[in-house]
Each structure stands twice: as C-alpha cells, then as structure tokens.
Amino acid sequence: MASIPQFNLLPHPPTTDLISAVKFTPRPSLPLLLCSTWDGDITLYDTSSLTQLTTVRNGNPVLDLEWDDSGRESFFSDVKGDIKKLDFENSKYETISLGGDKNGHTEGVKCLKWMQGRLCSGSWDKSVKMWDIRSSANIGVETIQLDEKVISMDSTGYKLVMSCTASTNYIYDVRNVSIPLTRLSSPGERQTRRLKCLPNGEGFLQSTIDSRCCVEFFADPEKSYAFRCHRHTDENKEFDVSYPVNALTFHPRYQTLFTGGSDGLIYLWNWEKRKRIKQFADFNGNSVLAMDSKGDTLVVATGDDSYRTRAKIEGYDPKTCLVKPSRIYVREMESNEGKPSVKGRK
Numbered sequence: 001m002a003s004i005p006q007f008n009l010l011p012h013p014p015t016t017d018l019i020s021a022v023k024f025t026p027r028p029s030l031p032l033l034l035c036s037t038w039d040g041d042i043t044l045y046d047t048s049s050l051t052q053l054t055t056v057r058n059g060n061p062v063l064d065l066e067w068d069d070s071g072r073e074s075f076f077s078d079v080k081g082d083i084k085k086l087d088f089e090n091s092k093y094e095t096i097s098l099g100g101d102k103n104g105h106t107e108g109v110k111c112l113k114w115m116q117g118r119l120c121s122g123s124w125d126k127s128v129k130m131w132d133i134r135s136s137a138n139i140g141v142e143t144i145q146l147d148e149k150v151i152s153m154d155s156t157g158y159k160l161v162m163s164c165t166a167s168t169n170y171i172y173d174v175r176n177v178s179i180p181l182t183r184l185s186s187p188g189e190r191q192t193r194r195l196k197c198l199p200n201g202e203g204f205l206q207s208t209i210d211s212r213c214c215v216e217f218f219a220d221p222e223k224s225y226a227f228r229c230h231r232h233t234d235e236n237k238e239f240d241v242s243y244p245v246n247a248l249t250f251h252p253r254y255q256t257l258f259t260g261g262s263d264g265l266i267y268l269w270n271w272e273k274r275k276r277i278k279q280f281a282d283f284n285g286n287s288v289l290a291m292d293s294k295g296d297t298l299v300v301a302t303g304d305d306s307y308r309t310r311a312k313i314e315g316y317d318p319k320t321c322l323v324k325p326s327r328i329y330v331r332e333m334e335s336n337e338g339k340p341s342v343k344g345r346k
Contacts, residue, residue: 004283004329006331007281007300007331009050010035010045010050010052012052012328013041013043013055017037017039017326018303018305019290020036020289021034021065022035022065022290023065023292024293024294025074026069030071031048031049032044032046033292034067034086035301036062036063036076038062040059040060040078041056041057041062044088047297047330053088055091056087058093061079062077063079063108063111064110066113066119067114068114068119073133074086075112075119077112077121078099081100081104081109082109083097083104083119096133105127107124109122109123110153111153113153113154113155117132118133120174122152123149126148126149127144128143128150129142129143129144130142130177142177146162147166147168148165149164150164151163151164151193152193156204158173158174159171159173159197160172160174161195163186163192167186167192169184169185170183171183190208191209192207193206193246194248195207196248204216207248210242211245212226225274228242229267229276230263230265230267232263243262243263244261246262246287246289247260247301249292253295254338256269256271256340257270258291258298264286265280266291268338277340277341278341283300283327286324287302287303287305296333297331299330300328302326302328303324304324304326
C-alpha cells in the first residue's frame with residue numbers, strides 16, 4: 001500500500017469492515033486513542049509510539065465511543081442498543097444497559113456524549129437517555145423522547161444538541177428536559193452526517209451528505225450560514241460532484257475546523273470566514289470516516305464506503321469484489337499548523 005505523506009500508519013488489524021469512531025482521551029498528558037469498528041472490535045492505541053495496546057471484542061457492531069471528563073473511564077454503544085463500560089486492564093467490559101431492557105434503548109445507540117457528570121446516549125429508537133454511572137443500578141436518570149432518530153449529538157455547557165432524521169435539530173438544557181429550548185429545521189438541504197458544537201459555545205456546526213457545512217447560532221439564528229467544502233468538478237468539467245462530509249473536528253488551540261469527506265480528502269478551514277486554509281493528502285481513494293485532534297496530533301480513520309454511492313448491486317460477487325481495507329493514520333502537527341490564515345482559499 002502506498003504511504004501517505006506526513007502521516008504514519010497505526011497497526012490496525014487487517015479488516016475491510018468500516019471504522020465507526022476514533023476518540024482521544026481528554027487527558028492532555030496521555031497519547032491514548034480509542035477506535036471502534038463495525039466488526040465489533042474496540043482497540044486502545046498509544047499514538048506517540050504507534051502501538052496497539054489492547055483490544056476488547058464485542059459481539060455486535062460498535063457505533064460510538066466516549067470518555068468521561070477525567071479520561072479514566074471509557075464507554076461504547078452498539079447496534080443492539082447496548083451501552084457498556086470498557087475495562088482494558090482485564091480485556092473485558094461491564095454492562096450499563098442492554099438493548100430491550102426496561103430502562104434501556106430498543107434500537108441501536110448511534111452516539112454517546114459525556115456531560116455534566118452523566119453519560120448521554122442518542123438512539124435510533126427516537127430517544128436520548130442520561131445515565132448516572134455512579135448508581136450501582138445504572139438507572140437511566142432521565143429520558144428525552146423525540147420524533148425522529150438521532151444521527152449525531154454534542155454538548156456545550158448545559159446545552160445538549162441533537163441532529164435527527166427529517167433534517168431536524170433539537171436543543172435541550174439538561175437541567176430541565178421536559179421541553180426543548182429549541183426545535184428547528186436543519187440549515188442544510190440534505191441529511192446530517194456529523195454535528196459539533198462550536199468551540200466558543202455560541203452554536204453548532206453540522207455537515208451534510210451534499211458537501212455542506214452549516215453553522216447555527218443559539219442566540220441569533222438569523223446569523224446562520226452554510227458553505228460547501230467537498231465538491232469537485234467532474235473529469236469532463238460538465239457538472240459538480242458533491243461528496244458527503246463524514247468527519248468534523250476542531251483544533252483545540254486555534255479553533256479551526258478539519259473536515260473529512262467521501263472524496264478521501266481532509267481540509268482545514270477558518271470556519272468563521274468560510275475560507276479554506278489547507279488541503280491534506282488524498283488517502284488512496286478511501287473515504288475519511290472519522291477524525292479527532294489533540295492539537296499536536298491529528299488522527300484520521302479511512303475506509304471503503306463506496307457501497308453507499310454504488311448505483312446498483314446486480315451481479316455483486318463478494319469473492320471478486322475488491323474492497324479496500326480500513327486504515328488509521330496519525331499526523332504530528334507542526335507548532336503553527338492549524339492556525340487561522342488571513343489569505344485562506346475559498
């Protein structure tokens with residue numbers, strides 16, 4: 001396999017299944033990274049030494065990962081609706097909730113978010129639950145019932161923001177979840193892929209399947225705007241091709257934005273000015289599926305998701321169909337890399 005300039009390859013197990021999430025520990029002194037896949041593996045890496053530390057095997061595809069704010073405990077969720085706490089020292093996990101249980105989710109848990117001392121879980125069963133992990137019974141403290149399936153979720157302060165199907169966003173104050181602060185239509189024209197709250201806490205940014213990034217403000221929705229970021233002209237220069245924007249992460253120091261798309265590219269943006277600062281290497285035609293940043297380190301997970309855009313599957317033969325393996329790349333960032341540029345590109 002051809003190397004990617006300025007990126008190192010983590011020793012990811014040879015699999016063609018897709019990577020669902022990568023997430024750094026919030027402890028700045030530790031270079032620990034969690035990675036989950038659709039074949040049920042959760043792996044812990046040391047990104048400074050590019051080594052695989054340990055792997056825990058789940059029986060079902062894993063959808064998301066999360067750390068608590070201390071970085072000492074980590075969690076995962078899967079397509080059955082299970083939520084579990086990882087125990088890497090003993091290569092096992094502890095169950096918080098099983099899908100279908102009395103207090104549990106009835107469908108897959110698409111996203112997890114630790115906030116205000118509780119673990120929040122957003123599900124395809126059109127609900128969000130908040131778990132008190134300190135409780136020996138692991139009882140879901142509160143449940144938010146929604147009208148659509150949860151696709152992506154993030155938080156800032158006491159605000160919990162959810163992006164759902166039907167292009168609907170919900171914003172709740174977790175101190176009072178009896179009624180949403182706001183329910184609004186997505187500023188994008190297509191379904192959301194990923195949502196991140198802005199570093200300044202003033203709103204959120206979401207990416208869509210039609211190459212857009214949309215910025216929404218809590219206090220003044222009329223200031224909202226969108227910009228295209230993963231769109232290219234076809235070879236004959238006859239029309240534009242839009243690619244889904246699958247991954248978002250902010251630089252924690254400079255607050256600039258990294259976007260990764262199904263075009264296999266990563267861009268660095270000054271999102272406030274809607275200017276592109278930099279383009280990173282093409283990842284051998286694989287889609288960028290997930291990213292995370294600690295400021296001095298950028299991690300990129302890639303995989304072959306061409307099935308999403310394949311026009312038809314007639315005549316498909318799994319023995320002859322070549323699927324590119326999933327990979328995890330690590331880049332050590334230069335000291336000023338990620339800093340906003342006045343002369344950005346559109």
